[in-house]
Amino acid sequence: MILKTPICTFDAKTGILCNMCENKLAAGQITNSDVEGSIVLTKLSLKNPEIDKMTLIASKEIDNEVILFFKSSDFRTIRSNTKLIDLIRQGFKKNIWLVESDSNDRRFLENLFYPIRIDNFNFIWLPDGHKLTRVVIDKKINSIEKITLERIKKISLSLKKIELVVDTE
Numbered sequence: 001m002i003l004k005t006p007i008c009t010f011d012a013k014t015g016i017l018c019n020m021c022e023n024k025l026a027a028g029q030i031t032n033s034d035v036e037g038s039i040v041l042t043k044l045s046l047k048n049p050e051i052d053k054m055t056l057i058a059s060k061e062i063d064n065e066v067i068l069f070f071k072s073s074d075f076r077t078i079r080s081n082t083k084l085i086d087l088i089r090q091g092f093k094k095n096i097w098l099v100e101s102d103s104n105d106r107r108f109l110e111n112l113f114y115p116i117r118i119d120n121f122n123f124i125w126l127p128d129g130h131k132l133t134r135v136v137i138d139k140k141i142n143s144i145e146k147i148t149l150e151r152i153k154k155i156s157l158s159l160k161k162i163e164l165v166v167d168t169e
Ligand SMILES: [Zn+2]
Pocket: 007, 008, 011, 017, 018, 019, 020, 021, 022
């Protein structure tokens, strides 16, 4: 088994895109962060047989935060293995977020909030027809979490167009 990424294995190993991947990039089917994420993860996969079995669906970067979309089974493998998480974090040298590629908005938010639990999830429609997504989390928001919350809001908005409102019980 060999790690699958948004670009060819050979490209990810050499860091040079073939014509096909170059065209995908030009057409906007993949982004520079997909390319960078593929290269970094491929480097890690050479040292780690578990990563080598995985599929990276996409890698997005927002304000220096890297969001890695994995196949659900791979996501679960990584989440249950702190050594793997540390290895990936060190490889990217950036703050990383792990999410499942085939998930709905609620699951996407649960992935971002983890280990904080989402107790409730609903929508708020404003009089102008604007939709907000409201989540209730099981923790009080302290100063550190506020930074995390701002990041989660930014990521949700740019990747999923989710306008997030966060409440605590
Ligand atoms: Zn290629």
